[in-house]
Amino acid sequence: MEEPITQITEKNAVIREWSLKTQREKGDSLVEGCVANLPEHTTVNVRQNNLEDLVRVWNQWDSDTRDIFTERYGDVAHLITIRVDEQLIQAMVRFWDPAYQCFTFNQEDMTPTIEEYAALLRIDNVQFGKIYVKEPKPLTFRKKLVRLTDMNDAWAEKQIKKKNETVCIPWSSLRESVLSHPDILKRVNLFALAIYGLVIFPRVLGHIEVAVFDFFERLKQGVNPVPTILAETFRSLSTCRRNLRAEDITWRAPWIRPSVMLYKCGGQDWVPLLGLWGGVGYAPLLVQRQFSSRQFIPATGGLAQFEFAFAGEGYMKRVRDIAKSWKEIHFMELALYADTLTQDYDI
Template sequence: MEESITQITEKNTVVRDWSLKTQREKGDSLVEGCVANLPERTTVNFRQNNLEDLVRVWNQWDSDTRGIFTERYGDIAHLITIRVDEQLIQAMVRFWDPAYQCFTFNQEDMTPTIEEYAALLRIDNVQLGKIYVKEPKPMTFKKKLVRLTDMTDAWAEKQIKKKNETICIPWSSLRESVLSHPDILKRVNLFALAIYGLVIFSKVLGHLEVAVFDFFERLKQGVNLVLTILAKTFRSLKRTPFHMFSKTFALLEAYLKKEWPKEVTEQHWISVFQNLRAEDITWRAPWIRPSVLLYKCGGQDWVPLLGLWGGVGYAPLLVQRQFSLRQFIPATGGLAQFEFAFADYDIWRKQRVSSQQISSTNYTAQNPFLEELPSELEIARQEFEREKAKLSRDLSTLQEENYQLKIEVQVERSRTEKVQREAEIMRNDLRDLHLENKKLRNTIKNSGLGKSTAEWKEEISNIKGGMEFWKGKAKKEEEKAARAVIELRRKNAEYEMVTAEFANSQSEHQELKKRVRDLENMLQSHQQQLDNLLKALEEKNDQYDRDMHVYEGTR
């Protein structure tokens, strides 16, 4: 469902006369006798989504991809890198006047405007008169998710979660598509969706809510998203204390701060705002382009802003000086009573408040606007449970690794013992080979082959008569000696081979011993880590018990 605005342009004098007449007839935003007291103390929770993944993706993109993104979605990507000045925001909200939807610094009224937000975000491809209205019968969340990601119905159904009665999807489920989807336009669109869901319209930490998907689908139709973003800002500022899941208020910081000094304390900001004078202010920001001012809509005397979860009134005639116009009395009747929430969100919020009123000491129940934020003790408990679960997983992993290391040590020891037995067998074989070689040498010596030439001549001369006999005998002895020499050479070759194998076995034995030492050192290191983790777990348990004791003592 969508509606458009038919624009009618009036001269400044006509608008001034109409505003003065309307104010006289209907009065101001506050009824007679009501006093809009600014709070003495404000509580701002600056918990935000972790945007490191988005920053990393943006830095990895080349200039062409960034150009495509900027052409489609303006400068919203710069919001992920803005550092929120907590001191400035903490001081600013003290000066927010919810009855008139403006900051009142001393006697000067200032408020973010549609035109300023449009200039800051530099979104050019929208139709200024086309507004976002919540669709009464939208497409199912699963179908939207499938169409945006190109995933299956089964995948989409598995990713959809329910957090505090809010239907949403974890950012982790979309991260992979943003990083590696084959279609560059899909990557760009999903990255923009992540910025809208985690930065601008964040409701549940680390998740993108279903209403953001509906809003994102409508952007293709050219709706003016600035009005929706401004509604989110005003509705968040409407209550004190308020929470800040996203960096929407970074736009407020840019709106007020710009070139102001850095690292200023909250008290200094408060002093500056309390003593602010008109002559101290450059009313029209130099980056604002001249444009027609939208000052009323339909039957309202101001501009109703519709957001994702409700609407709020906005009176730009309060701050005409921000457009270099002469300030006159603005029409603000009924402005304070206009804010509303969509029915489903209002029912959800009432249910949350009702369920939290069980305990009178529940801080969240005393502060209904903080219904989405757990107490500090609950946060500490959740962090402790996460840390405890992580330590338990690490402990199980280390125990498994320790068991595997013990098995490996036993296997290596078995291998070492086997090599030692083989080495002993080789040493015995070598000793036997030496003995056999010695026997062969004695055999050769005893066979008479060791005689000198003179002895042989003398013996030959002595047995000339039996030459033929000795020749035959000598031939037999030579053949026997030749066989002995061949056998000796073979034994020597075997000896050298066994010696080489023994040397290799010795080297392998040394390597196995070194491996066993390394495994034993690793086992000792893992055992130390295991002891440290057990000690850390015990300390966490002790700290948790102390925190619970303190918490129960304060109840």
């Protein structure tokens, strides 16, 4: 039986005192020898999968089929029509600070948050604190393909490819099932799998990687995909920064006004995240201004040293420790002060 999740909500003033005390005692994320190397120039690869097939399928579906998809997977289908703005991506990565896992504009901080991603993707039918955890011995890729497509073992074995040491399947192998599978739920599920593999977690152009299949199968168990998406977003951002005036920044989407914010898990001083290929941490207390809340000194000790890949000896223990910490999630009541700073924040 799965261990229940404990949710604790605490007052803003109490967390402010705890955060300031913790930062003083444990130190900042930027400790000696761990200062980020932020080059002046970077090259960003913004190549994108061809999504015309997905757009065509979505446009062919009737309203009932689209409703079934949205009820199961939220608004992720809208991602297939968004065009990548190469210049915007180039600009954004220049402001990314890996020590704090946030964008830094002079002394102003901003980062995507779990609450914002959940609102944008409108993924409602999940358990907020139930995260995806990589299983040490998942089912074989062939068995997953057979289960998701209803095809036979011989077909599945033939479709599996290896590209640059990455085990995957071509999108073209699934296209026909998405278009014509007799089971409407199978068509919907495979279409969602294609979005996660080609749009949200693309690794090999035109292919869906085995790790995406592992993740996707867990979605049916009520796993919240947002922490996983956020983890791989952070891990994929390059490390560059340049000057920008504070008045050039829009801090929030005005329609996202949560009353509470997830700020830590278990014994961690911030939120640990597990992606498909590694783990990372982020400190939501850095960016309270995005929710019109008073910005105070955040606890960040150890954040810069937390990122790791799912490789080498000992990583599964770290995965288990993070999964355990998510069994106790802490929320803070947001105090709405219309974008104000405490006096000691700049220091």
